[in-house]
Amino acid sequence: MAEKKILVVDDEPSNRQVLGRILAREGYEVAQASDGRAALEMVREGGIALVLADLRMPGMDGMELLRAIRVVERDIEVIVMTAYGTVEVAVDAMKEGAYDFITKPLRRVELVTTVRKALEKQHLAGENRVLRARLERGEEQVVGHSAPFRHLLDQVEQVAPSDASVMFTGESGTGKGVMARMLHRQSPRASNRLVTVNCAAIPESLLESELFGYEKGAFTGALTRKDGRFDLARGGTLFLDEVTEMSPAIQVKLLRVLQENEYERVGGTRTIKADCRVMSATNRNIDEMVASGSFREDLYYRLNVIRLIVPSLRERSEDIPLLVRHFLVHFVQKNNKHLDSISPEAMDAMVGYHWPGNVRELENVVERAVVLARGSQLGLDDLPEQVRGGLGSKQVLTFRVGTPLKTLERRMIQETLRFTRGDKNLAAGLLGITSRTIYRREAEWSQGGD
Secondary structure (H helix, E strand, O other), rough: OOEEEEEEOOOHHHHHHHHHHHHHOOOOEEEEEEEEEHHHHHHHHOOOOEEEEEEOOOOOOOHHHHHHHHHOOOOEEEEEEEEEHHHHHHHHHHHHHOOOOEEEEOHHHHHHHHHHHHHHHHHHHHHHHHHHHHHOOOOOOOOOOOHHHHHHHHHHHHHHOOOOOOOOOOOOOOHHHHHHHHHHHHOOOOOEEEEEOOOOOOOHOOOOOOOOHEEEOOOOOOOOEOOOOHHHHHOEEEEEHHHHHHHHHHHHHHHHHHHEEEOOEEEOOOOEEEOOEEEEEOOOHHHHHHOOOOOOOOHHHOOEEEEOOOOOHHHHHHHHHHHHHHHHHHHHHEEEEOEEEOOHHHHHHHHHHOOHHHHHHHHHHHHHHHHHHOEEEEEEOOOHHHHHHHOOOOOOOOOOOOOOOOOHHHHHHHHHHHHHOOHHHHHHHHHOHHHHHHHHHHHHHHOOOO
């Protein structure tokens, strides 16, 4: 539901009432004004997201109101309403900054679609400003509100104040590194460094010296002493990504550090005290590796004091629209493109796709689509063929055992409405309920109920 109001401006009371009823049924909060001056005062008071204004009104007409709004509050989108004979004037209004125009007599589908797209554009612009500020501050945004993702965030918040070792598990591309950085930022060690080692990217022959450092003359080419990652992470956090790729020999050396909090540099004899929190991650089934003997059981217990499972994108499919919009804002900014929205068909395709590469694949697809898009809206044709195929795929919702029935009902209704593109009658027919039930439930949700 929209957090701000839609202001309907029309000197005909019957027109205002009809528009108000249509928009209220779509879940929007609606305010009304009978003329341009009253509307402008309401805009000045704040809380208005979108203005729907008739062009022909006595006193301050729609065009004058539009110009005034562009001066007073540029972030407000304006849609003008006009009769068929004055379309040229409506085009002039768009040149003055109106989002779009709709002609009378109004058609409900056209009205609702135009309003939704205008609000989506406004939301995207707002996200763009927020993201730009965060990027300037060097912040990393964590996006998601699904139950599995909220559960993970709660666990991170609970675990962060401790100094216990944490292991992140989950499929490739789910964002285990992102969660590790988030946990570090919330920990008492946040003022010191987070040092990351990708254990799969460093050859076995070099990994020991990368972790523990080496002394001058330790081997050919060691012309000076070099600090290792444990040295660099002193007072902070060491994150061992893809930890299951370590060789047995390195596993033994790491185990000693975790058991005794001390190590020596390669070629050195001085014992150094370790002072860092250790986090690790893997996309492999580490329990099976321990059972087969390919990963040391004693090291496993040292690393796996706290296990945090990062859910796949399939398990948090309701987060896909949020992630798509987040990446869209980021890559529009990065590539200096002029996209202001995404088509419902493109969003449906991305929600319907199974994303074997998880969030990393989604990010890649959105970046590709932004770069290749030709118009002002990211459309279905801008997506890769395998993702476009997701549009017709079977829609599946996944719930954890123990999810409250009210949550199940809400998710089911909302996802069915998304699938039917807001058609409540069709959604009600698919769900085997009445459309009155959907309206009643949406009213409850808008008031903060379950």
